[in-house]
Amino acid sequence: YYGVADKVFKYDTIPDEPPSDNTKVTLAPIVLNMTHRNFVEIIFENHETAIQSYHLSGYSFFAVGMDIGKWSPEKRMNYNLLDAVSRHTIQVFPNSWSAILLTFDNCGMWNLRSEIWDRHYLGQQLYASVISPNRSLKDEYNLPEGVLTCGIVQGMPRPPPFSS
Template sequence: MRLLRAIFVWCNLFGVFELSFGAKERNYEFDVEYIYKKPDCLEHVVMGINGQFPGPTIRAEVGDTLVINVTNKLSTEGTVIHWHGIRQRGTPWADGTAAISQCAINPGETFQYKFEVDKSGTYFYHGHYGMQRAAGLYGSLIVDLPKSQREPFHYDGEFNLLLSDLWHTSSHEQEVGLSSAPMRWIGEPQTLLINGRGQFNCSLAAKFVNTTLPQCNFKGDEECAPEILQVKPKKTYRIRIASTTSLASLNLAISNANQLHGNGSEIHPWHLHGHDFWVLGYGEGKFKPLDAKSFNLTRAPLRNTVVVFPYGWTALRFKADNPGVWAFHCHIEPHLHMGMGVIFAEGVHKIRKVPTEALTCGATAKMLLNDTLH
């Protein structure tokens, strides 16, 4: 009996529980709060999780169940977290979209997200309430194949790169500007970040490219110093890249002078919750029925986010096989904030076993629900 108790305590400390068929339950405690950080060598107030910016990396295997208890330690605003790219099959209430799949988590309250990760890949999570993604509420989520399966390619090591953008004005100030009359646009970000690190008013590549910025000089221990990826000759490395930028559209180039390029906001990246979809084609101007003849119906790429170019159209197809209420919206944060999105209510009558906490909003609603049940 003591042995079993010791094993249970050990598992509980590490937040991992064995389920059937080798799958595990992985438990996390997330405290969302504002913190001071120097991501681009200047001090800013950013949103962090457990004192970290970006938030902790979640790593799991296909078939695992993630249990994330999110506690809102913000004093004056609600919050939610969306698990970008996770299809939430059977758990639409865990999608993390405020006023769509759940109520915002009130200050001081905790909401439990519990869902299965059923597909390997490089994902991320981010705030989906107001402009909280622009404030820094994001992190990486990586789903590996089970240890019994191998990737179709060999590599000796891997690196995880999370791209983001940073403004020197607060997300609250940005929200006020977007809601004002006349509207005040947020402008381009001041800094681009890789894994929460970037440079402002200097360039790491000043010696190699034509720029008026001075060369950046770091001792290496600064909070904003670039992360160095150590590699060995004749080895193969996998680079996982996810972009949680709120506005900037980026191209990542690896060359003799490694640098981050194409900062622009002319395109609209549309993201569909709860599904992957096939991208059938693109075109210029307004879509016409004859354009359907050019659709790729045999080898269309599978995505959950797709770009719509200026003055153009994009055609996609998905199977409505996941009951829930799903957001479909432009993933540029200020565009969504101003209403650039729609909702698909998909087979809602087929949803079963909704957790009680997902049916209510805040402590008052829970008390009313308890009165109704009793």
């Protein structure tokens, strides 16, 4: 809305694949810049001995696959693309993986997080930023009248309303 995101966070600061050397830790919000209406595959891997659960706010996704072991591109051959279940939360069993498919068609800033509270609290989460290429009410609502603002946008002029 305000065009000041670059003063609060940087987009796409993590790679698609985990680094081989993960000794350098940076404390910063993780925000992925998603293209509006793009179709996306997300793979969750659990290398631990306890079940993990993840929730994506603002979206339903299709749980298309899960299996024991490490995920590889060949696993796509066994995805359920005919009658996959629509969900908001996915479980990843110990030493297993789960795959989801979704379309980022809901504009806004959306949280993908662990549903295990201590992991969520300690930062096992990221954000997906989906910006509409057109300022249109078909894709996103106007900022509500009387909305409270804070931080660097407090006191800034309101953004112009979207057209229909």
